[in-house]
Amino acid sequence: xxxxxxxxxxxxxxxxxxxxxxxxxxxxxxxxxxxxxxxxxxxxxxxxxxxxxxxxxxxxxxxxxxxxxxxxxxxxxxxxxxxxxxxxxxxxxxxxxxxxxxxxxxxxxxxxxxxxxxxxxxxxxxxxxxxxxxxxxxxxxxxxxxxxxxxxxxxxxxxxxxxxxxxxxxxxxxxxxxxxxxxxxxxxxxxxxxxxxxxxxxxxxxxxxxxxxxxxxxxxxxxxxxxxxxxxxxxxxxxxxxxxxxxxxxxxxxxxxxxxxxxxxxxxxxxxxxxxxxxxxxxxxxxxxxxxxxxxxxxxxxxxxxxxxxxxxxxxxxxxxxxxxxxxxxxxxxxxxxxxxxxxxxxxxxxxxxxxxxxxxxxxxxxxxxxxxxxxxxxxxxxxxxxxxxxxxxxxxxxxxxxxxxxxxxxxxxxxxxxxxxxxxxxxxxxxxxxxxxxxxxxxxxxxxxxxxxxxxxxxxxxxxxxxxxxxxxxxxxxxxxxxxxxxxxxxxxxxxxxxxxxxxxxxxxxxxxxxxxx
Amino acid sequence: xxxxxxxxxxxxxxxxxxxxxxxxxxxxxxxxxxxxxxxxxxxxxxxxxxxxxxxxxxxxxxxxxxxxxxxxxxxxxxxxxxxxxxxxxxxxxxxxxxxxxxxxxxxxxxxxxxxxxxxxxxxxxxxxxxxxxxxxxxxxxx
Numbered sequence: 001x002x003x004x005x006x007x008x009x010x011x012x013x014x015x016x017x018x019x020x021x022x023x024x025x026x027x028x029x030x031x032x033x034x035x036x037x038x039x040x041x042x043x044x045x046x047x048x049x050x051x052x053x054x055x056x057x058x059x060x061x062x063x064x065x066x067x068x069x070x071x072x073x074x075x076x077x078x079x080x081x082x083x084x085x086x087x088x089x090x091x092x093x094x095x096x097x098x099x100x101x102x103x104x105x106x107x108x109x110x111x112x113x114x115x116x117x118x119x120x121x122x123x124x125x126x127x128x129x130x131x132x133x134x135x136x137x138x139x140x141x142x143x144x145x146x147x148x149x150x151x152x153x154x155x156x157x158x159x160x161x162x163x164x165x166x167x168x169x170x171x172x173x174x175x176x177x178x179x180x181x182x183x184x185x186x187x188x189x190x191x192x193x194x195x196x197x198x199x200x201x202x203x204x205x206x207x208x209x210x211x212x213x214x215x216x217x218x219x220x221x222x223x224x225x226x227x228x229x230x231x232x233x234x235x236x237x238x239x240x241x242x243x244x245x246x247x248x249x250x251x252x253x254x255x256x257x258x259x260x261x262x263x264x265x266x267x268x269x270x271x272x273x274x275x276x277x278x279x280x281x282x283x284x285x286x287x288x289x290x291x292x293x294x295x296x297x298x299x300x301x302x303x304x305x306x307x308x309x310x311x312x313x314x315x316x317x318x319x320x321x322x323x324x325x326x327x328x329x330x331x332x333x334x335x336x337x338x339x340x341x342x343x344x345x346x347x348x349x350x351x352x353x354x355x356x357x358x359x360x361x362x363x364x365x366x367x368x369x370x371x372x373x374x375x376x377x378x379x380x381x382x383x384x385x386x387x388x389x390x391x392x393x394x395x396x397x398x399x400x401x402x403x404x405x406x407x408x409x410x411x412x413x414x415x416x417x418x419x420x421x422x423x424x425x426x427x428x429x430x431x432x433x434x435x436x437x438x439x440x441x442x443x444x445x446x447x448x449x450x451x452x453x454x455x456x457x458x459x460x461x462x463x464x465x466x467x468x469x470x471x472x473x474x475x476x477x478x479x480x481x482x483x484x485x486x487x488x489x490x491x492x493x494x495x496x497x498x499x500x501x502x503x504x505x506x507x508x509x510x511x512x513x514x515x516x517x518x519x
Numbered sequence: 520x521x522x523x524x525x526x527x528x529x530x531x532x533x534x535x536x537x538x539x540x541x542x543x544x545x546x547x548x549x550x551x552x553x554x555x556x557x558x559x560x561x562x563x564x565x566x567x568x569x570x571x572x573x574x575x576x577x578x579x580x581x582x583x584x585x586x587x588x589x590x591x592x593x594x595x596x597x598x599x600x601x602x603x604x605x606x607x608x609x610x611x612x613x614x615x616x617x618x619x620x621x622x623x624x625x626x627x628x629x630x631x632x633x634x635x636x637x638x639x640x641x642x643x644x645x646x647x648x649x650x651x652x653x654x655x656x657x658x659x660x661x
Contacts, residue, residue: 035631038624038627038631039624039627042623042624045619048622049567049619049622052570053619055618056571056615058573058611058614058615316637317635317637319633320631352631355618356617356621356632357614360617361610363601364601365598365601366594366597366650367551367601367617368551368553368597369594369643369644369646369647370601371551371617371629372643373640373643374632375630375634375635376634376635376636377640378632379632
């Protein structure tokens, strides 16, 4: 988003990017729907399991284990070039072309005015930035009880898609219990997604192939590579993929950036008038800590997250339509005060695209019996992913330590522990979500804690505070005490709402780029 | 194990001969879907076993040999291991076979959601428990 803003302003832009992409599996995915592919394609194992059968979970399940073979490029080269040591923090990072956006869940939420203020983001400017980004990427959604927490007052929202039958049943039951649930602070509706349901800028609307986790060919789902490919057709934009930015230094009339060529291991140096960093919070922390050459620790924000499979008994053994999408089908918000400032969010998904084998080993039954049970259970299964907001607190920090085996000579360490009061509060809130789901006829089966970091929502390592002290940001995103370096990712956020984060990251990137132009 | 990239376990080795692997595929596959599996599925399991090597400790090797000789007891041993050793090499091999069968067009309908009946599901649950009860002493003895 930042690059697009700069290019559209007429500036000459060089983008340095990890640049990992999939050229192997994508072309194998047929131009048909999921069920047809499953029942007719003799080579489906190649993109469903991988040529090295890498999708079959034979070991410990880690963050990102759900990535399908065509999406595994997202973590390519990460273990080598972005090493991290922690026993309490399990994030996912990426060197993909366009970063983690290559696999984001498309959820779009505008932070409320109160949340923007808590995060240290300027209200009127962010409001305008949200509109710019929404127009660029295309968002679909519904005008229902979720809307105040998703797109709110954003205009130009496309109609939402048809929900799967189990979610449709949940939504109908919500209408009958709406008053009671809203009184308890729960609001259910359709999610706002960066998923087109109408054509836009040469991109096609979703056709309901239900192969979203395997293929981007329709471009109905917004991915950053779509913007990058469009920018590459502009004369004032140059893309340099396959590089890892290591550090920067400001010189008399510009900024020098040291990088490593990922394929050849060679050191490279680039020079520019201004530098906008947006590799993601953990990547930015590495670069800034190296560049300032000191052993400080940085704070961190990360949404606590768990997921809960739920069964809707009346849908057991039910029909599953051929058409569908694997993205979130519904969104439930918990806003106990009704002020849209302390909100937890649950995204609700069906389960089909990710295949039965990922579930089979979770059942304490012989595989043959588990297969029969899951066929019966899957139409009734909903997965509820609950995100909690996160505020600055002691016990969450990042640092760099020497690591001679790393190409950069160091690795990131993370120590992240939630205090007891936060854990108790989140647990109580989750119980509320369970009660709300039960009241809608969806029975929670098991709470799964994938570990802190699994939300893949990070922020707050270089907070906006205007003090001018090192490791903080000015209000316009400029890194103190530099004069030409701006941080355009979520590093500056002082508070991390539980809502889907990416729309706000993109809006902030656009805003920082705009402000960098004018400083 | 780097799960995300699916690299083989460092230092792992397989004691299996190719013929054993193909026999494993036929027995495990037939158990999982209730009928003989296609040659293509056997070929895939053969290939997968070479790419995703599963280290087999002696106790699991004895169980596999027993299962290949006694097809009717594959289910009970699988059911017992699901309770007491869900990460065992036997279960990993069965999971690998199940994943392969799920991606074969001729078997896909057995894995697609929707279908089956409440009676069938209850039967599977009850059978699963009974199988585990039968299999537990076998797992301890073999």
